[in-house]
Amino acid sequence: MIRLAANLSMLFNEHAFIDRFAAAAEAGFKGVEYLFPYAFDAEDIQHALQEAQLEQVLFNLPPGDWDAGERGLASLPGREGEFRDSVIEALRYAEILNCPQVHAMAGLLPEGADDATQADHHATYVRNLRFATGEAAKAGRDILIEPINTRDMPGFFLSRQAQAMAVIEEVGAENLKLQFDLYHCQIMDGDLIRHLERQFSAIGHIQVAGVPERHEPNVGEVHYPAIFERLSALGYRGWVGCEYRPRAETRAGLGWGATWGLAPY
Numbered sequence: 001m002i003r004l005a006a007n008l009s010m011l012f013n014e015h016a017f018i019d020r021f022a023a024a025a026e027a028g029f030k031g032v033e034y035l036f037p038y039a040f041d042a043e044d045i046q047h048a049l050q051e052a053q054l055e056q057v058l059f060n061l062p063p064g065d066w067d068a069g070e071r072g073l074a075s076l077p078g079r080e081g082e083f084r085d086s087v088i089e090a091l092r093y094a095e096i097l098n099c100p101q102v103h104a105m106a107g108l109l110p111e112g113a114d115d116a117t118q119a120d121h122h123a124t125y126v127r128n129l130r131f132a133t134g135e136a137a138k139a140g141r142d143i144l145i146e147p148i149n150t151r152d153m154p155g156f157f158l159s160r161q162a163q164a165m166a167v168i169e170e171v172g173a174e175n176l177k178l179q180f181d182l183y184h185c186q187i188m189d190g191d192l193i194r195h196l197e198r199q200f201s202a203i204g205h206i207q208v209a210g211v212p213e214r215h216e217p218n219v220g221e222v223h224y225p226a227i228f229e230r231l232s233a234l235g236y237r238g239w240v241g242c243e244y245r246p247r248a249e250t251r252a253g254l255g256w257g258a259t260w261g262l263a264p265y
Helices: 017-026 042-052 080-097 115-138 161-171 182-188 192-202 224-234 250-260
Strands: 003-007 031-033 055-060 101-103 142-145 176-181 203-208 239-242
Touching (some): 003 055, 003 250, 017 031, 017 042, 031 239, 055 239, 080 101, 080 115, 101 203, 115 142, 115 161, 142 161, 142 203, 161 176, 161 192, 176 182, 176 192, 182 192, 182 203, 192 224, 203 224
Parallel strands (some): 003 239, 031 055, 055 101, 101 142, 142 176, 203 239
16 A cells, blocks of 8 residues: 655645645645754644644754755764764654654765765764664664765765665664665666665665656656555555655646545645
8 A cells, every 4th residue: 555645845835834734634645754844843743743634754864054055964974973963853853743764864975075085974874873773763763864866966975775775784773774765766776666676675765756857756757656556566564755846836736646545636
């Protein structure tokens, strides 16, 4: 069974953030995700979730200075203290919002990073993820890592599926899972169904968008009905996050999801 979650950082931008919860529920979504909750009191978000009868599926750890271009802290040498603080803050929100998993963004390599610099980032990443998974395990939560394509996010440290799987194996924590974004995977690796099959046991969350423009999943080169059919056959029971940019008003583009419970205009 495919369960769709609305990404409220991208969908329903016709509304103020807190109002997007009700809009998502009205459109037929049962779960929500978004980039960051930290600009709002956790109790206000909790109230919005309860009022809309939605499940909180996922959000990211604090990413550093997002407005200045930072895209995560997990692999950044010298920022370990800030990363640890971000883990504690994210888990505090996750407790209040009853969110089972949070995503630790890897961060950016410096431009022109040589092998030694990349090795330093890798070692930092592994150490930080061991800390994060240890803290999350105490709270009964999972930590997710996500390969992000370097076309949309140049210099992102974690960009390929094989790299993510190697990190998961090296960290060795049962609660470190793969956030499998099919949009990013198609751009960097392709061969989507085979990647899903090979990595299925490690997957904690899936996200979708059309490729290459990142619009609705029924637009572009990826045939999502075949992928959803394969996911169902594999026995996937997690959420599928709809992390795409609507071409126009959000509800006008939800026809693609009617088979899975969405209610477009």
